[in-house]
Amino acid sequence: MTEILHKTPLHALHVELGGKMVPFAGYDMPVQYPLGIMGEHRHCREQAGLFDVSHMGQARYVGDEAALEALLTCDLSEIGAGEQKYTLLPNERGGIRDDLMVSRPDGNGIYLVVNAATKDADFAHIEAATAGKGTLTRIPERALLALQGPAARDVMTRLCPDACKMVFMQCGVFTLDGTEVLISRSGYTGEDGFEISIPEAEAERIARLLLAQDEVEAIGLGARDSLRLEAGLCLYGHDMDENRTAVEASLIWALGKTRRERGDFPGADVVARQIEEKTCQKRVGLTLAGAPAREGAEIADKSGKVIGVVTSGGFGPTVNGPVAMGYVDRDFFQPGTEVDILVRGKPRAATITKLPFVPANFYRG
Amino acid sequence: MTTRYTEDHEWITVDGDIATVGITAFAAGQLGDVVFVELPEVGRSLTKGDEFAVVESVKAASEVYAPVDGEITAINDALEGEPAKVNEDPSGDGWFVKIKLADASQLDGLMDEAAYNAHIA
The missing domain is CATH 2.40.30.110 (Aminomethyltransferase beta-barrel domains)
Structure with a gap:
């Protein structure tokens, strides 16, 4: 049986650029371009790379924040306006349903970005657990681009100078080439960079604008994987999953201090025991x-x-x-x-x- | 010397009863940058279809299969330090092994260059 693959708003551009398309998390995605994984990886570490990560799940949560926080490992009160945090969505055994970013780019509640393969399960889980207390709105009509590498700031200085005032893990609403976008100073390569959420109708134009900058090359999933591996970052479903806790995954830093003290996230008892026993x-x-x-x-x-x-x-x-x-x-x-x-x-x-x-x-x- | 090709993208060039084996430029291009080649021991006996080497690219490991029966008489030690030779010169310096043919008639079952070019077209 042939799986029907989703396409991101940049699919035609990937094909035009010579991307080698492969199925990934239900999407037809470029694993590499003619430059090749090695060349793309090195270009991103030395200059800047543009990644299409539109397959990831974007959503908004508005309402009782305690209901959302109860599902996560961070302290939402520590996330101020214009700030972002990396957090986990644990199960009752302390295993990890997913890792995700939560942020407050504007006054409109919490913005979440979750993994592609887990997004449907994550969002259903959040909706069920917060029913009657808050509203989760999926945002499938937005593309997500990541511009990563030491020259990313030079590119953004030209195209969106205000975004360069942010430091790592800050976020906000900006105008890029006349379009209102959400930008965070973050990524998954270990490099400085920006993640840009764009209305899908504008995504290809902005991607082409970024690719037209001298420093920027398109980067596929192959180099994304080797970059995140060198950066020591987990790939969900491989380095972390429902059967490994934050302690086992060496992600204790992703557990909010107050949440650990209160022991009020799912599986907190398992996590506390593992930290104390030091046997896992x-x-x-x-x-x-x-x-x-x-x-x-x-x-x-x-x-x-x-x-x-x-x-x-x-x-x-x-x-x-x-x-x-x-x-x-x-x-x-x-x-x-x-x-x-x-x-x-x-x-x-x-x-x-x-x-x-x-x-x-x-x-x- | 004749060169023959397999459906799995190995080439085999025969000189007397010794054959040199490698992977084709097409295969090297598909794999991308080769970062490691695992070669067999000299003296190992191969049966056609045996996996005798592994090519590692950044992303994945791919097996290389014996195109004919025979015994390994030499391996390309240079690939240990310079696996990129497989990309740079797949049909020359990027060779994998030399095999003493057990049955030269097996070559007749392999593709010539024209047939291989049609196979990858």
């Missing part, structure tokens, strides 16, 4: 020489005993070598610990490595 597996970074270790490869100690598993891995073009993330037993968390990764059954020497693999280059003012 955790997500770590791994580097190795030679063969890349891919998702599913077993991690063993030097005696051959399996002590973990790779959840995402590949070649890091900026690191210029294979990098991976995976879950390991507690005796193996320390950076510098030597292990083996079984690549096609063959043990390959690997080292537990502090994340991120490439230093973050966020603009903090």
Whole structure:
């Protein structure tokens, strides 16, 4: 049976640019352009890259904020006007239904951006849990572009100088080429950059304007994956899922301090116990020489005993070598610990490595 | 010397009873930047269709299959340090292995250049 794939408002542009289209989370998306994954990755780290992330789920929540906050791990009162936070949507076992961004770009409630593969389930969950208290409105008619890389600010200085006054994790409403857009200073590459939410009818024009800037190349999902991996960022459904808690996923920083103290998010008891007992597996970074270790490869100690598993891995073009993330037993968390990764059954020497693999280059003012 | 091609995009060039095997420019282009090549041990016996090497690009690992029966007599050690040779010169410096043919008649079942070009068209 052929799956009917959705198309983003930029689909025709991807095809025109020579994008190699593949199915991803129900969308027909460009995995790479003629520049290739390696070239796109390096261009984004050195200049600026434009990503179409319109497949992600955008929504607004207006109403009783306590009802929404009860589902998340952050403290919504800590998010002021023009601020954004990374948070989690946990299940009752402390497992992670999704990771998402919540923000207040304007006076109109909370703006949410969730993952493409989980958006329908996320929104249904939020709607059911907040029924009668608040209103969640999905915004499928908006495209989402990410402009990432050290030259992103130069581009925006020309096209939307006001947006450059923001620092990392701030957001607001701006005019870009005559169109009102939501912009946040954030992204998922470890680089400085902007995420721009645009009415779909205007999306292609603005994408072409951004691509016309000397610094900017179109970047596909392949390089998006290698960039986020080097930045030590989780890919939902791989590095985190319903069966791994924030403690296991090394995302304790995404739990609001007051929420931990109050213990009032779903699965907070499980999370508190794991923090106290310190026995669970955790997500770590791994580097190795030679063969890349891919998702599913077993991690063993030097005696051959399996002590973990790779959840995402590949070649890091900026690191210029294979990098991976995976879950390991507690005796193996320390950076510098030597292990083996079984690549096609063959043990390959690997080292537990502090994340991120490439230093973050966020603009903090 | 004759060169033949498989449907899985390996090429095989025969000189006497020794064949050199690699992947085609088309395959290298589809894979993108090659970052690692896992090669077999010299001396290993292959049966046509056996997976004998793995090519890793940034995104994925792809298997390479034996186009004929035979024994590995040499591997291209240079690929260990310079896997990009597979992209730069797939039918030359980017070769994978040399095989001592067990049955030269198996070559007749493979495609010539014209047939392969039609296959990838």
